Amino acid sequence: MAGKISQATIDHVKALNIVDVVGDYVELKKSGGNFKVCCPFHGEKTPSLVISPSKNIWHCFGACSTGGDAIKFVQEHNKLSFAETIEEIAGNNGIAVTYEEGGDTRERDSIYKINEMFLGFSVSKLRDKDIEYLHNRGFNDETIEEWGLGYGSNSDDAIAHYVKNFIPIPEAINAGVLGNGKNGVYNFFSRRITFPIKNQSGKVVGFAGRALKSDAKQKYLNSREGKLFSKGKILFGLDQARAAAIKKGWLIVQEGQFDTMLTHQIGIKNTAGTQGTALTVDHVRMIKKMHVKVLLAYDGDKAGINAAFKASKLLSENDIDGGVAIFNQGDDSADMVATGRVDELKEVFKQGAKKRLIAFVLEQIENKYNLVDAFELRDAVNEANSFLSSLDPIVASAYQGLFYKIFNVQPKGRVIEPITPLSHSLVLPTATLEDTVLFTLHEEPWNIDTVESILNREAFTRKELFDDVVSLEPKIFASSGIALLHQIDVLSEDALILALISLNKHYKKSALNSMTSIEDALKVLG
Numbered sequence: 459m460a461g462k463i464s465q466a467t468i469d470h471v472k473a474l475n476i477v478d479v480v481g482d483y484v485e486l487k488k489s490g491g492n493f494k495v496c497c498p499f500h501g502e503k504t505p506s507l508v509i510s511p512s513k514n515i516w517h518c519f520g521a522c523s524t525g526g527d528a529i530k531f532v533q534e535h536n537k538l539s540f541a542e543t544i545e546e547i548a549g550n551n552g553i554a555v556t557y558e559e560g561g562d563t564r565e566r567d568s569i570y571k572i573n574e575m576f577l578g579f580s581v582s583k584l585r586d587k588d589i590e591y592l593h594n595r596g597f598n599d600e601t602i603e604e605w606g607l608g609y610g611s612n613s614d615d616a617i618a619h620y621v622k623n624f625i626p627i628p629e630a631i632n633a634g635v636l637g638n639g640k641n642g643v644y645n646f647f648s649r650r651i652t653f654p655i656k657n658q659s660g661k662v663v664g665f666a667g668r669a670l671k672s673d674a675k676q677k678y679l680n681s682r683e684g685k686l687f688s689k690g691k692i693l694f695g696l697d698q699a700r701a702a703a704i705k706k707g708w709l710i711v712q713e714g715q716f717d718t719m720l721t722h723q724i725g726i727k728n729t730a731g732t733q734g735t736a737l738t739v740d741h742v743r744m745i746k747k748m749h750v751k752v753l754l755a756y757d758g759d760k761a762g763i764n765a766a767f768k769a770s771k772l773l774s775e776n777d778i779d780g781g782v783a784i785f786n787q788g789d790d791s792a793d794m795v796a797t798g799r800v801d802e803l804k805e806v807f808k809q810g811a812k813k814r815l816i817a818f819v820l821e822q823i824e825n826k827y828n829l830v831d832a833f834e835l836r837d838a839v840n841e842a843n844s845f846l847s848s849l850d851p852i853v854a855s856a857y858q859g860l861f862y863k864i865f866n867v868q869p870k871g872r873v874i875e876p877i878t879p880l881s882h883s884l885v886l887p888t889a890t891l892e893d894t895v896l897f898t899l900h901e902e903p904w905n906i907d908t909v910e911s912i913l914n915r916e917a918f919t920r921k922e923l924f925d926d927v928v929s930l931e932p933k934i935f936a937s938s939g940i941a942l943l944h945q946i947d948v949l950s951e952d953a954l955i956l957a958l959i960s961l962n963k964h965y966k967k968s969a970l971n972s973m974t975s976i977e978d979a980l981k982v983l984g
Contacts, residue, residue, distance in 0.1 A: 462563075463544050464556040471529065471547050476514045479528035482550055483535050489904050498535060499524060504901050504948045519903045519930065536700060537747040538658065545659045565632075569686055572625060572633040573654070573662040579619050580608025580652045580665075588651060591670060595716065596796030601723045606654045610647030610667055617643060634664065634681040650679060653715065655687065655733070658744065660697040663687045666715055666733065678715070680733055690738040693730040693745075694718055702727035703750050708780070710753045710807065711737065711745075711769070713762065717755075717791035724800050726807070729755075729791075737769040742776050752780035753810055758787040767822045770815040775848045782818040783810020816857050819845055824864045839865050889946040892918060895957050897940050898949045899927050905954060912958040917965035 477486060477493060486493040486509065494505040497518045506520030517525030524534070533543040548555045557563050584602075588609045592602055601607075610616070620630045627643060630636040637646040650667030657663050664681030681687045693711070695718040703709040710729035712718055718731035732741070737754075745752060752773055756766040766782050773780060783806050785791075794803040820842055827838035842861060846854040846869055854869075861869045889897070896918075899905055906928055918924040923940075926932045940946065949957055 462558045463541055464558055467548060467553065467555050468544055470553050471544050472527065474528060474551055475511060476509055476516065476528040477511050479547055480509055480516065480531050483532065492904065494904065497522060506901050508904065520901065537704065542659045566685055568629055569633045570661060572630055572635060575623060575625065576635040577606055577654050577662055580610055581606055583609045583611040585609060596720050596792060598723060601719060605719050608652045610645055610650045610652045613644040613648050616645035634684055647679065655692060655694055656697045657692060658697055663692065678734060689733045689735045691740040693741055694733050696730040698722065699728050699730045700748065704748055707750055708753055709745060709748065709750045710755055712755045712791055713757060714790060714792060720792045720795040724795055736765055737772055742772055746776060746778060752778055753783060753807060754780065755783040755791065755807065755810060757790060758785045767819060770819045771845060774815050774819065777850060780815050781811040782813045782815060783807055817860055820857065820860055820864055839867055843869055891957055891961060893940050894946060894949060895961065896923055896927055897946050898954055900932060900935050901948050903930055908954065909958060913962055917961055
């Protein structure tokens with residue numbers, strides 16, 4: 459982020475029509491003067507989220523009961539910070555984002571500008587033989603263009619480009635696209651295939667370069683750590699993977715940048731990559747905001763397995779579920795795509811999702827020790843106990859059986875008895891007609907006018923629940939148990955009208971039977 463976003467930009471974004479903004483993320487259906495959609499923040503079959511263009515707000519009348527303006531919707535939908543949300547909405551709507559002035563802000567803006575300039579420069583320098591190399595590695599032309607793959611030309615060419623565009627050489631060095639060594643200034647990514655590294659908002663914060671020669675001392679070269687770029691705080695491709703990961707409920711984390719780009723190419727869009735570093739706490743914080751499971755897809759060599767072990771522990775200790783896919787030695791996603799083994803790769807991911815993170819950690823602890831030796835068994839049990847103690851106690855209790863199977867001892871700590879599901883011991887009553895009407899009204903509050911045109915409050919036996927539902931801010935409905943009743947469902951518009959007529963007849967009949975005077979009866983008959 460380039461500093462604090464100006465209030466003028468925020469006001470401009472807030473003034474946008476909420477239908478235009480939200481419509482970029484979900485398909486809206488017109489309902490009278492409003493719009494409705496199935497709430498993306500909780501599972502449901504009938505739309506409960508209502509968007510009001512006149513008030514420029516939205517509200518979910520379903521399970522989550524949340525609401526707000528367009529900014530909050532996008533922030534919750536994409537799991538972004540406030541600033542990232544403003545930048546995304548502004549970008550989608552052609553609004554120029556401005557920032558409050560300051561020395562640090564000016565420096566960041568300069569780096570962003572230089573990065574974009576280097577991206578265009580490197581793409582323009584991509585040669586036919588570079589494209590042939592990328593084709594041989596499995597890339598098609600669409601992927602080359604989509605990910606901004608380029609070529610880091612020679613140093614003289616790069617320096618001349620910045621001079622021509624009035625970029626001071628010290629600023630280009632500070633941005634990291636030029637270096638300054640014993641022999642003077644040089645192109646930091648000279649003679650390498652280059653591709654941009656972007657933050658969650660899709661802004662270029664750095665670059666990676668891959669050597670064309672297989673015997674190069676350093677196969678991959680990333681931008682230097684600086685104001686914008688830090689390997690431990692960025693997952694490569696997350697800006698493109700986020701939406702698909704949230705939709706699928708899984709994020710695939712790989713070790714390589716080529717792996718990430720090529721899995722996207724074959725339609726697996728929910729994948730991102732670390733960049734020559736282990737999974738970090740900062741990575742985990744980003745993932746946690748997305749509320750997804752994580753599939754670690756790591757190399758099958760000793761280093762890869764050890765990295766998967768550490769990452770599995772870190773994720774589990776931060777209450778993130780997921781699985782582990784370990785490739786056969788010598789294999790990775792990029793190679794499997796390049797050699798046409800796409801179905802095999804998908805099967806690796808599928809099987810990996812079944813190998814849960816916590817189980818993988820326990821099994822790797824088992825593999826570290828000789829359990830026949832009493833002292834090593836003790837050390838293994840202590841390490842496993844320490845790991846389980848760092849987890850949510852209910853989650854840890856679910857792995858007691860595996861712990862005993864591996865180590866043949868009971869884990870330390872209180873054993874939590876399994877909870878018998880309600881469905882095993884409880885027979886739920888069938889919903890009445892009134893229950894069904896109230897449930898329909900709660901799920902589809904735009905029917906309130908229809909209900910009140912046929913029935914009045916006195917016709918309902920549970921008047922306080924009727925008042926709660928029509929208030930549009932239900933507080934007691936969730937605890938009423940109606941949604942759990944047997945055979946409860948939302949009524950169609952015609953079925954609702956028939957149900958209301960039936961309830962009205964029943965109400966009038968019951969009321970007449972209890973009347974003591976003709977005047978009271980006439981009041982009931984209306």
